[in-house]
Amino acid sequence: MSLHPTLQPYADAWTHSVEAISELVQPLVESEWNRRTPCPGWSVRDVVSHVIGLDCEMLGDPRPIHTLPRDLFHVTNEHQRYMEMQVDVRRHHTAPEMTSELEYTIIRRNRQLRNESRDPGTKVRGPLGTEQTLEEAMRYRAFDVWVHEQDLRTALGVPGNLDSPGAHIARDELLAMLPEVVAKDAGAPPGSAIVLDVHGAVEFLRTVRVDAEGRGSIDGAPSLGPAVSLMLDWETYVRLACGRVTADAVADHIKAEGDTDLTAALLQSFAVTN
Structure with a gap:
């Protein structure tokens, strides 16, 4: 069996956007990872950390055990606290650490998608302990990764992909x-x-x-x-x-x-x- 036809557009859009992100950040020097993006409170490094972290959760990896600092003023609710965990745990990672983890995560997710045979209605883990269908999870990942690709493009001054699958x-x-x-x-x-x-x-x-x-x-x-x-x-x-x-x-x-x-x-x- 292979990926259900309903899910294929979401897999294709995710792949298109995440590979664009990889190409955008691969040549960045250390200081460019600290550039502010339009996503409130997040740098280029933070946005890429978020992308890595949520795809690791799609892979079923355990969430990091980590205590957030008290001075993150852009974090104002439980949803934002949940999302910030995967970001803050990588805040001191170097450029090579970031690009290598992103590449490894993409490889793992591509392998998962090639072998994905579950029905679109299968229940999977969602944020904050919620349940969602596999279709909802994949659709939202495609949406989320495209939006963050645009965040990075704005921060780095490299416009593009405004009409891509995502x-x-x-x-x-x-x-x-x-x-x-x-x-x-x-x-x-x-x-x-x-x-x-x-x-x-x-x-x-x-x-x-x-x-x-x-x-x-x-x-x-x-x-x-x-x-x-x-x-x-x-x-x-x-x-x-x-x-x-x-x-x-x-x-x-x-x-x-x-x-x-x-x-x-x-x-x-x-x-x-x-």
Whole structure:
């Protein structure tokens, strides 16, 4: 048996992004590993440590036994504490140690994926002791690794892969969370519609509709009288939705029409990742 067809796109996207990360960091000198990335509180080394650590968890490796320092001000909740453990334990690793562990982890994960014969619905270990399906875990790894590839590209000044396989998985992941952002977090009123028009490397138009009970749903049909229309480029959308920038910082990349209060609430609630 081999990898289930449902899982293949996630494996392909993960491979594409993680190999891009490896190519990006291979030539870096020691000081470049300390560059700040758009991911709050994390350097280039920290982002790569996170990628290594979560793929080690996908391999079933035990989590490190490690006490976090008290002065990590970007760590404010249990989810962030969980993610920080794999990062902080590698904070003093040298460039050769980082690149060699990344390469070894990629080799191990590729071997695991070649031999993966489990059903997509198989339950696997998730963060903070949760359970998730194998499909959910692989989809989120593809999304996560692509986002962190973009973090590294921004930090190192090497743009690219905004339309790679991982980008399309990221689009679907972010759009799946948008109805809750609109209906619950931003408080769009029942019966209203919000149109999102994204252009650039990945282009799409989506409408989030809030029903009479206040529940949000999303589709690709335009709305004739939306409460708010947002037009922005793909890179800005990703950076906003992943909490890498504030709406104020990229205001010149966003065109908004409609209810100004609702627009402000939407942009305030736009980030969906920790």
